[in-house]
Amino acid sequence: MNDIARAEDVAALPPAYRRFWEAARAVVPPAALACDPVRTLAWGTDASFYRLVPKIVVKVRREDEVVALLAAAARLALPVTFRAAGTSLSGQAVTDSILLVLAGGWKERRVEAGGARIALGPGVIGAEANAALAPLGRKIGPDPASIGACMVGGIVANNASGMCCGTTQNSYRTLESLKLVLADGTRLDTGDPASRAAFAAARPEVVAGLARLRDEIAADRALAERIRRKYRIKNTTGYGLNAFLDFTDPIDILAHLIVGSEGTLAFVSEVTFRTVEEHAHRASALLLFPDLAQAALATQRLKAGPVAAAEIMDRPSLRSVEGKPGMPPVLATLGPAACALLVETRAASAEALARQAEEVAAILAGLPTLEPIAFTAVKAEFERLWDVRRGIFPSVGAARKIGTTVVIEDVAFPIERLAEGTVALQNLMLAHRYDEGVIFGHALDGNLHFVFTQGFDDPREVARYGRFMDEVAEMVVRRFDGSLKGEHGTGRNMAPFVALEWGEAAYGVMRRVKALLDPAGLLNPRVLLDDDPRAHLKHLKPLxxxxxxVDRCTECGFCEPRCPSRDLTLTPRQRIVTRREIARLVATGESAERLERFEAGWAYLGDETCATDGLCQLACPAGIDTGKLTKRLRADARTPAAEDLAEDVAAHFAGALAGVRAGLATAHAAHAVLGTRLMGAITRGARAASLGHLPQWTPALPTRSPRARLEDVRRGRGREVVYFPACVARAMGPAAGAPDARALHEATLSLLEKAGYDVLFPEAMDRLCCGLAFESKGFPELADAKAKELEAALLAKTDGGRIPVLCDTSPCLYRMQGALDPRLRLHEPVGFIHAHLMDKLRFERRPETVAIHVTCSAIKMGLDGAFKAVAAACAERVVAPPTGCCGFAGDKGFTTPELNASALSGLRAALPPDCKAGFSNSRTCEIGLSTHGGVPYQSIVYLVDACTRPLP
Structure with missing residues (x-):
């Protein structure tokens, strides 16, 4: 791995930070520490519109590390901020001091009491927790929109809620216990009586202080009533003072104060939630009303009905998506005042669901709707309705002026004043010229999100934003006594307004809570509480x-869990942050030295370790594929010598492929003579001596694929397929000692023979290639030229597209789908087996456990369900570890093996002991999977061929 940090970076740190750096080096691996300008900027960026660059970033993996680092920071009086996924929107996770980032570990999951509880490490993504609970019909209560990316640590720190959990199933209400590390390194497990007793003995001033505050609040009737009233609607402004009324034991109070404290009171190292029921049946309806008043009245009625969610959307929200594919045509016909409610009801049975839908319709009887009330329980149909709601934020982001950011704020009104509050908010947005602004939100809780675009590069624009937020705060607090934060957390942007919302007495309690638990004020300072009235207008992020x-990126971070380099170098968000800084430096000419550092850092952090797999696009609200940027930059940076070599390979492709086969044969022969241990030592030494230029050998390296005359096979049964073995499969055979020693084309032909297919091959196949290798290396023109050659050969052999095409390698087929004539009906192995062979073969399920790895390309083609179905027809138990992209990325498993190792670091532990084989649909991916999984991986074709017989 390239060393991006330099000695001069450490030397440039202030003295106290240098001492912290030395202390941290004794605690964490060198790769987990950063103080260089590239990684501190990239790793220090979150989803908010604030920019602070940490002096030091430490990626922590264990509680012991956190304890030691907090102790060191306390000795040196240095502020520390914690970061989970960095999806928070209010500036909670940025700092100019020390940033501790959850990385690698923190993934512990223990399902307890038959699913009634679940204990989670703070690095578990919310969707992963729900996946563990799904077989038991349970889920965690919080359901934020970012649940596919946000981590449990952040969910608790921000008291996350969401569309369906309201105020009864949020983080606070479903918390069972916490494991904590306080600012001085003291540990506490609130679920362990022994730990509670030890804490009370070690920190009596904390226990006594919390008890004193509890008693003072109870004695102040006005304050107690204000606290109760404030939490009847969603509220995450300031500390959760309801803990002093809901609990009597000081340690229980402490645990619930931590919820929503945004890392300002303690580090959370484990969370135990009480889970909630996940109903098996859902139905949704898009209700259209002539105006906000009627929608608000409907919401008030629905509050007492069997409704899981009711999302309100104003007319500008609907207008932002009405032209998008798949949207209901009626949206384009609505009048200027129209408003929508997207209502969902859930039940344990289809019968109960139908009754509930009828009950909802009865509750709303008499209210004027623009369309009849119609619920649908068909998944494809209600998902299209929810696409209306999901599409609003991306639509605003996509339409914004480049250089501006998308600001999303949330407030809450008493539900009986929802319509009035929404109109007042609309009027304020128009008065301050936020004409593109939209309003939507969780109507049942009076919780509204308002979204608008804002530039922060002009002082006049910053001043406009400041005036707007001042008036929003005054309106929400003074006029409606609402919440300035319903669920996004206080952060930096509402910290100056906490006193305005809560009043002097409650704000004083919050100050005392902070002083009691963090007396030196070192944990996430200036977040949640800040007496500077202009603090929210400082440190604004340029875009x-x-x-x-990538210019439409809002830096939300939804892409990060899918990135194979997320624990190694940079994520897609961080790559975009880096490119934005490079572009800024080029445009301004500010610092040639800094520009040189960033461009040098990009070479490894951005380019070499980017797998260009494109899975980030699937999670991105704006549909951005950062891998395309990497490939475009590779193309821009190519040298004449590299172009000449690539052209020579393309022109003499058959010879180049023969060279690869010869190299594999040589490596296999050397391995046979030297043995695995000596071969590994020699090749590792050679790679080190070459400074990483020689490829990394692995025992899973394929043997040479046997060269065979692939001639058309006619059986006369009326079934035809054109089979194109990908070049990688034509070169690479099975690994030495693989369970099935046949070449992939041999197994494929065996399978097709049993199904009675005539198999045809394109002419001059040795020189054919889909172009994927050229594209990924930055030669798109050569890639397209090779694709055109393949297209011509396939059109000729398929009779103009009449006969389907089977390619045995998923990534190649995905490239072919995007590059070849649409008349060609293209299939990779899983898709072809699922669509064409399941009814033509007799499957005999084996009593064994097998693992599957669904490649990036198969995921992008929507074949993950088909993959599981095919494997389940062959084996009694199928496991699919959530590895995402394996990071082998063509040849990077050889040239940048640390990427593959990092992406698959959890694979071996995720495989059950009785799993002896794995299956995928990409030969190169299977090399890395075999290396890091500890079991041999081969194509799914081998499994299906072994488990099927011809039908009579």
Whole structure:
């Protein structure tokens, strides 16, 4: 791995930070520490519109590390901020001091009491927790929109809620216990009586202080009533003072004060939630009303009905998506005052669901709707309705002026004043010229999100934003006594307004809570509480244009869990942050030295370790594929010598492929003579001596694929397929000692023979290639030229597209789908087996456990369900570890093996002991999977061929 940090970076740190750096080096691996300008900027960026660059970033993996680092920071009086996924929107996770980032570990999951509880490490993503609970019909209560990316640590720190959990199933209400580390390194497990007793003995001033505050609040009737009233609607402004009324034991109070404290009171190292029921049946209806008043009245009625969610959307919200594919046509016909409610009801049975839908319709009887009330329980149909709601934020983001950011704020009104509050908010947005602004939100809780675009590169624009937020705060608090934060957390942007919302007495309690638990004020200072009335207008994040492919990025971080390099170098968000800084430096000419550092850092952090797999696009609200940017930059940076070599390979492709086969044969022969241990030592030494230029050998390296005459096979049964073995499969055979020693084309032909297919091959196949290798290396023109050659050969052999095409390698087929004539009916192995062979073969399920790895390309083609179905027809138990992209990325498993190792670091532990084999649909991916999984991986074709017989 390239060393991006330099000695001069450490030397440039202030003295106290240098001492912290030395202390941290004794605690964490060198790769987990950063003080260089590239990684501190990239790793220090979150989803908010604030920019602070930490002096030091430490990626922590264990509680012991956190304890030691907090102790060191306390000795040196240095502030520390914690970061989970960095999806928070209010500036909770940025700092100019020390940033501790959850990385790698923190993934513990223990399902307890038959699913009634679940204990989770703070690095578990919310969706992963729900996946563990799904077989038991349970889920965690919080359901934020970012649940596919946000981590449990952040969910608790921000008291996350969401569309369906309201105020009864949020983080606070479903918390069972916590494991904590306080600012001085003291540990506490609130679920362990022994730990509670030890804490009370070690920190009596904390226990006594919390008890004193509890008693003072109870004695102040006005304050107690205000606290109760404030939490009848969603509220995450300031500390959760309801803990003093809901609990009597000081340690229980402490546990619930931590919820929503945004890392300002303690570090959370484990959370135990009480889970909630996940109903098996759902139905949704999009209700259209002539105006907000009627929608608000409907919401008030629905509050007492069997409704899981009711999302309100104003007319500008609906207008932002009405032209998008798949949207209901009626949206384009609505009048200027129209409003929508997207209502969902859930039940344990289809019969109960139908009754509930009828009950909802009865509750709303008499209210004027623009369309009849119609619920649908068909998944494809109600998902299209929810696409209306999901599409609003991306639509606003996509339409914004480049260089501006998308600001999303949330407030809450008493539900009886929802319509009035919404109109007042609309009027304020128009008065301050936020004409593109939209309003939507969780109507049952009076919780509204308002979204608008804002530039922060002009002082006049910052001043406009400041005036707007001042008036929003005054309106919400003074006029409606609402919440300035319903669920997004206070952060930096509402910290100056906490006193306004709560009043002097409650704000004083919050100050005392902070002083009691963090007396030196070192944990996440200036977050949640800040007496500077202009603090929310400082440290605003610039979003300079970087490249048309990524300029719509809002830096939300939804992409990060899917990125194979997330624990190694940079994520897609961080790559975009880096490119934006490079573009800014080029445009301004500010610092040639800094520009040089960033461009040098990009070479490894951005380019070499980017797998260009494109899975980030699937999670991105704006549909951005950062891998396309990497490939475009590779193309821009190619040298004449590299172009000449690539052209020579393309022109003499058959010879180049023969060279690869010869190299594999040589490596296999050397391995046979030297043995695995000596071969590994020699090749590792050679790679080190070459400074990483020689490829990394692995025992899973394929043997040479046997060369065979692949001639058309006619059986006369009326079934035809054109089979194109990908070049990688034509070169690479099975690994030495693989369970099935046949070449992939041999197994494929065996399978097709049993199904009675005539198998046809394209002419001059040795020179054919889909172009994927050229594209990924930055030669798109050569890639397209090779694709055109393949297209011509396939059109000729398929009779103009009449006969389907089977390619045995998923990534190649995905490239072919995007590059070849649409008349060609293209299939990779899983898709072809699922669509064409399941009814033509007799499957005999084996009593064994097998693992599957669904490749990036198969996921992008929507084949993950088909993959599981095919494997389940062959084996009694199928496991699919959530590895995402394996990071082998063509040849990077050889040239940048640390990427593959990092992406698959959890694979071996995720495989059950009785799993002896794995299956995928990409030969190169299978190399890395075998290396890091500890079991041999081969193509799914081998499994299906072994488990099927011809039908009579």
């Amino acid at each position: 300079p244009p970087a490249h048309e492919i």
